[in-house]
Amino acid sequence: MEVETVVDTGESQTAGVNRGPSSAPLRLVVNGATRVVDLEPRTSLLDALREHMQLTGSKKGCDQGTCGACTVWVDGRRVLSCLTLAVTCEGREVTTIEGLATDGELHPMQRAFIEHDAFQCGFCTPGQIMSAVALIEEGNATTDADIAEFMSGNICRCAAYPNIRAAIREVRDASA
């Protein structure tokens, strides 16, 4: 097991780094915990999460930045972990779907997705939820048209879009 959890030292990113091509220990802060994993520079953040940290919530759909299933937050902004190299996240805070619930309580958006039946197969759902929470914080959930536009980077092959919008509306209105 190459994962260890240590106290977050809060260190920021430093320049003058040279690594690779072979693997070396990399310190990443994921969902508030610092983890040190052996990674090659070519490893994507998505593969680091799924294959090296056993955080399989973030999904690999296309692996080329078109489906949104791998959406996570880096320093609070939603990004695509498939097009992000893990090594570039050193010193940054990564949040995944596994980091949304607190003390065993689902995040309101997770509850709203369940209540509104906002998924069928569920494969895109972690990415949808990471986008949806960020969407409200960005102020991009004001109208249905805004929700549709600013959620367009998360594809749902089951076409649960109306119910996804309903879940987002509910959380938006409850947090207003």
Add this chain to the structure above:
Amino acid sequence: MRPLSYARVADVDAAVALVSADPASEFLAGGTTEIDLVRLGVHRPDRLVDINALALAEVEELDGGGLRIGALARMSDVARTPIVAERYPAVSQALLLGASEQLRNMATMGGNLRQRVRCAYFRDGISPCDKREPGTGCSAIEGLNRGHAILGTSASCIATHPSDVAVALVAFDAVVRTVGPDGEREIPIDDFYLLPGDTPHLEHPLVHGELIVAIDLPPLPVAARSLYLKFRDRQSYEFALVSVAAALEVQDSLVSEVRLALGGVGTKPWRARRAEQQLLGGLAEPDGFASAAAVELAAAEVRRHNAFKVPLAERAIIRGLTRALNGGAQ
């Protein structure tokens, strides 16, 4: 993906020194093009030099009313910067109509200018492609070319330039500022993009290791009433079939100033200079717009699947100019 080394640098000089000294090194900014193409095997660097720590992410006001946009400013941040949306609304609109919010949060302005084409034959890594592998030919000319260019094409390449924001920047005569191994340069954006000719692998005049550090927008009052329209196969998160950046000033019913550029139809972001010339001094009315559109598209060279782009582009120009005439109102 091939194995990669990685370096992270703290300043522009170190970045330029590292990459220019090593033909197998490439810059890494937002990564939305670079990581994609490295994974596809289309880009084959041995080392990526991470420039995200460089202090190039600001949008500054320039004397006289222009703006300097740092090369590492992210698309989403630039789109929402009030002075960008007020002075150059077409820039802001073009940014928000491109990609998705996740990609816009990652992608940088400098990287946007240097993004590669979306031609499937370029991206697949195996088809004959003069851009990817000079001398092998162009698979798109006789292939599936519905999305391909109708202006600025050659026998070597008909790939469309995919950027939205570059179309607005070309309309406004932006200037690309770079730092390279031989020092600083300012390149007018229309010169920054090269037509494919018989050297489609050369897309811009930058030397290896030359880094875009900023994009300057000159003071341009007419741009404050500009707009960007985009037409595509689905309403969001799709590249343009045709797009238009337009700005218009009218005095005594006559066009006194006009800026017009097209996306989705050219091998580079297409400044519609023929149409601009036709419009200047003429009546600002739909017939004049239609005749200017026809003049610009007269040079179009269509292929089997993309002839529809000619009437689509003409109608897009008419609509763009009409809306610009009405102050950008929808």
